[in-house]
Amino acid sequence: MKLDFPNVGETLHHHILDNGLSVYLLKKTGYEKTFATFTTKYGSIDRRFKLEDWVEVPDGIAHFLEHKMFEKEEGDIFQKFGRQGASANAFTSFTRTAYLFGATSNVRENVNTLLDFVQTPYFTKESVEKEKGIIGQEIQMYQDNPGWRLFFGLIEAMYDTHPVKIDIAGTIESISEITAEDLYVCHQAFYHPSNMALFVVGNIEPDDMMELIRDNQSSKSFEEPTLRAREAIDEPVAVRLAERVIEMDVSVPKVMIGYKDVPQAGEVGLKQELTVELLMHALFDTTAPLYTELYAEGLIDDAFSFDYTSEETFAFAALSMETPQVDAFVERVTSALERPLHLGQETLDRKKRMMQGQFLKALNSPEFIANQFSRYALNGGNLFDIPDLIDAITLDELYESYERLFRHDQRTVCIVRKP
Amino acid sequence: MKGIEQFEHQLHYSVYPTKKFKTTTCLVSFAAPLTQDTVAGRALLPFIMEKSTATYPSIELFHTPLEELYDTNLYAGASKIGKEHVIQFQLEVVNDNLVGESVLSQAIKLLEDVLLRPNAYDGAFQPLIVEQERRLQRQRIESVYDDKMRFAQQRLQEMLGGELAIPSLGTLEQLDQVTPKSLYDAYQSMIQDDRVDIYVVGDVSREQVEQAFEPLESLGARRPRHLPEASKGEFKRLEEHQDIKQSKLHLAYSLDVDPRTEDALRMQVVNGLFGGFPHSKLFMNVREKESLAYYAASQFSSLSRKLFVYAGIDSTNQQKTEQIIEDQLKAIQAGDFEDETLQQTKELLFHQRRQLGDNPRQLIAWMSGADVRPFSLDEEMAIIDHTTREHIVALAKEMELEAVYCLKGGER
Numbered sequence: 084m085k086l087d088f089p090n091v092g093e094t095l096h097h098h099i100l101d102n103g104l105s106v107y108l109l110k111k112t113g114y115e116k117t118f119a120t121f122t123t124k125y126g127s128i129d130r131r132f133k134l135e136d137w138v139e140v141p142d143g144i145a146h147f148l149e150h151k152m153f154e155k156e157e158g159d160i161f162q163k164f165g166r167q168g169a170s171a172n173a174f175t176s177f178t179r180t181a182y183l184f185g186a187t188s189n190v191r192e193n194v195n196t197l198l199d200f201v202q203t204p205y206f207t208k209e210s211v212e213k214e215k216g217i218i219g220q221e222i223q224m225y226q227d228n229p230g231w232r233l234f235f236g237l238i239e240a241m242y243d244t245h246p247v248k249i250d251i252a253g254t255i256e257s258i259s260e261i262t263a264e265d266l267y268v269c270h271q272a273f274y275h276p277s278n279m280a281l282f283v284v285g286n287i288e289p290d291d292m293m294e295l296i297r298d299n300q301s302s303k304s305f306e307e308p309t310l311r312a313r314e315a316i317d318e319p320v321a322v323r324l325a326e327r328v329i330e331m332d333v334s335v336p337k338v339m340i341g342y343k344d345v346p347q348a349g350e351v352g353l354k355q356e357l358t359v360e361l362l363m364h365a366l367f368d369t370t371a372p373l374y375t376e377l378y379a380e381g382l383i384d385d386a387f388s389f390d391y392t393s394e395e396t397f398a399f400a401a402l403s404m405e406t407p408q409v410d411a412f413v414e415r416v417t418s419a420l421e422r423p424l425h426l427g428q429e430t431l432d433r434k435k436r437m438m439q440g441q442f443l444k445a446l447n448s449p450e451f452i453a454n455q456f457s458r459y460a461l462n463g464g465n466l467f468d469i470p471d472l473i474d475a476i477t478l479d480e481l482y483e484s485y486e487r488l489f490r491h492d493q494r495t496v497c498i499v500r501k502p
Numbered sequence: 503m504k505g506i507e508q509f510e511h512q513l514h515y516s517v518y519p520t521k522k523f524k525t526t527t528c529l530v531s532f533a534a535p536l537t538q539d540t541v542a543g544r545a546l547l548p549f550i551m552e553k554s555t556a557t558y559p560s561i562e563l564f565h566t567p568l569e570e571l572y573d574t575n576l577y578a579g580a581s582k583i584g585k586e587h588v589i590q591f592q593l594e595v596v597n598d599n600l601v602g603e604s605v606l607s608q609a610i611k612l613l614e615d616v617l618l619r620p621n622a623y624d625g626a627f628q629p630l631i632v633e634q635e636r637r638l639q640r641q642r643i644e645s646v647y648d649d650k651m652r653f654a655q656q657r658l659q660e661m662l663g664g665e666l667a668i669p670s671l672g673t674l675e676q677l678d679q680v681t682p683k684s685l686y687d688a689y690q691s692m693i694q695d696d697r698v699d700i701y702v703v704g705d706v707s708r709e710q711v712e713q714a715f716e717p718l719e720s721l722g723a724r725r726p727r728h729l730p731e732a733s734k735g736e737f738k739r740l741e742e743h744q745d746i747k748q749s750k751l752h753l754a755y756s757l758d759v760d761p762r763t764e765d766a767l768r769m770q771v772v773n774g775l776f777g778g779f780p781h782s783k784l785f786m787n788v789r790e791k792e793s794l795a796y797y798a799a800s801q802f803s804s805l806s807r808k809l810f811v812y813a814g815i816d817s818t819n820q821q822k823t824e825q826i827i828e829d830q831l832k833a834i835q836a837g838d839f840e841d842e843t844l845q846q847t848k849e850l851l852f853h854q855r856r857q858l859g860d861n862p863r864q865l866i867a868w869m870s871g872a873d874v875r876p877f878s879l880d881e882e883m884a885i886i887d888h889t890t891r892e893h894i895v896a897l898a899k900e901m902e903l904e905a906v907y908c909l910k911g912g913e914r
Contacts, residue, residue, distance in 0.1 A: 113522030216793030440572025
């Protein structure tokens with residue numbers, strides 16, 4: 084099938100600066116807002132790495148560092164963005180930390196502020212201690228969230244040694260050990276420009292913006308990168324535990340069924356991600372035979388969702404549902420996935436059209452473009468390859484993915500229910 | 503917003519033609535007065551209507567053409583907005599020129615099908631579907647318990663009474679009273695008696711919109727908008743316990759400000775100083791200075807004329823946190839805030855308004871709210887810009903604490 088997308092109607096500018104920083108600029112005609120993300124390939128899984136020697140840092144430190152970057156000798160950077168009319172934020176994931184702002188005025192000042200504050204570490208003993216109370220409350224808040232407990236319960240049961248199983252924010256005990264010195268070490272190791280990507284999208288003139296970024300970066304000096312290696316992770320493809328039950332005071336039981344996959348990096352990883360996503364759409368969308376069957380029996384409904392997580396060193400599919408009939412749901416879904424796959428060309432073609440549409444719709448959002456593009460770029464892929472990669476997916480590839488992924492020993496079931 | 507065209511036939515239209523998006527978004531909104539008797543049925547209705555039609559009588563049959571049409575989204579949902587109950591049908595379609603097919607006209611036919619040809623016979627929806635969806639709705643009502651922030655806010659609103667106390671999905675008892683027949687009556691009433699507004703944002707012209715929605719022109723009735731009156735009860739306090747790690751402290755302040763006035767907009771400045779932003783007094787003091795919370799914020803609901811405060815804290819710090827919150831309001835009432843902070847608040851309120859036009863759904867949400875407010879976006883920004891210290895102090899002094907709710911965890 085040929086999909087006629089003359090283009091997605093976007094032009095991307097890309098430069099790698101002398102200091103190694105990757106800069107991506109995309110003009111969105113007619114948009115009022117400019118949105119920028121400054122992302123480092125550093126997340127919660129980077130807990131052991133080699134500088135001169137191997138270093139091990141407390142769990143939750145990447146997230147802690149993200150919080151502390153906003154506090155400077157001159158004051159709180161949130162306030163500075165606010166005075167410049169920008170709304171700033173940041174997030175830490177398993178593999179990345181991103182700092183971002185959206186602004187409809189003072190865009191040049193805000194881009195400079197973003198670059199400067201992320202590249203200027205300033206940590207004191209007092210401010211580190213103070214943050215422990217705030218992050219402690221953040222951890223407690225997530226502890227009361229059944230969805231979060233379910234997700235981490237699943238990953239924790241699936242993985243043997245991979246640090247993905249550790250909560251991104253760490254624990255109240257682990258963060259109590261964090262010191263200002265630890266933060267400086269991590270900043271120096273992972274916030275080097277060569278480990279980062281800057282994405283600016285929206286109401287910009289790419290040439291002017293590029294010049295501003297060059298000027299900003301050439302006015303600073305950076306030492307050679309200190310990071311020599313990240314810990315290699317030796318993780319079997321079989322899961323650690325087949326089942327895990329978390330007791331919590333919830334009104335409706337919640338369940339996640341996870342299937343651990345073999346991770347892939349770069350363009351291959353992106354291709355695998357899209358193939359598995361398409362496969363999951365074909366298997367679990369409301370139009371799928373399994374859905375129709377389970378819906379008629381009252382075992383599946385709007386609360387059902389599915390997702391595929393794919394990074395360089397870990398990948399897994401997760402199906403999520405809340406229902407009083409958790410056991411029946413699990414039994415029906417898992418036994419269906421043990422049967423051979425039956426999928427025709429017609430379904431493949433329809434799912435392709437569907438995924439092409441989803442991608443085009445997502446391009447309305449500057450936030451989607453900047454966040455997802457940075458994610459792929461730091462993993463060695465290109466977001467705008469997606470339409471072609473979807474187009475190229477074959478039935479054989481879907482069958483291969485099905486065989487590889489939905490195996491009994493790669494499956495974990497995690498349930499949150501009342502004691 | 504410049505470029506929004508508004509016109510009326512039987513229905514009321516707001517159209518924003520633009521080429522900047524990859525999609526065209528349409529929203530058809532049905533509004534009726536919010537009442538205890540009708541809320542459960544009306545809240546259930548959209549979940550049934552969005553899943554099948556007489557032409558496509560199952561989820562599978564109905565969703566297949568939506569997938570074919572490049573993942574066209576057709577969602578229905580219900581919400582309470584002030585004194586009204588609103589059922590909305592939203593259509594989001596990839597632009598024809600990106601895929602070289604006429605997707606929009608086919609998608610609008612499916613929307614028409616949902617609205618005009620529901621999956622119902624002999625004056626009743628399908629009993630099996632109604633039972634299925636009733637069971638799900640019950641689960642949705644019960645699962646509010648699992649989201650502690652929502653749970654606490656709902657309890658606080660119940661304490662306040664009036665429209666705020668009516669749960670948006672209705673109660674379990676009300677839900678049990680719904681029948682396939684009563685639901686069909688609710689549908690009939692919706693299409694005949696509700697006020698119908700249509701919003702379109704995307705690569706379309708007024709003429710195209712008029713033509714596309716012509717089949718819906720027989721729907722609805724002219725109805726005035728219902729705005730809540732000012733209400734203020736006696737001060738109330740309630741504490742409840744659950745087995746949770748973090749306590750949820752929720753407060754409600756009431757004040758008598760008509761949502762159609764300049765003062766209602768100026769209240770956004772007051773809210774911005776108090777708890778609306780990361781530079782606000784609540785965030786700076788409860789979180790940054792005292793390390794008591796991860797979040798401590800406020801929100802002003804102009805339609806209900808209440809300002810809500812919420813914080814997630816350790817149960818041992820409840821009194822201390824309440825005192826700090828009270829002190830912050832007193833500070834604003836005393837004019838104790840920097841000019842720079844005031845300017846920063848205004849800048850962020852401008853930013854929120856300027857960026858509206860970059861997101862079709864946000865833009866539509868603003869367009870529908872703007873029907874209540876008599877101001878254009880530029881006028882709104884001018885009012886915010888000209889809000890003075892005196893305005894702020896006077897409004898802050900009108901705020902009266904009406905209710906405090908705390909959902910407590912930890913040791914009893």
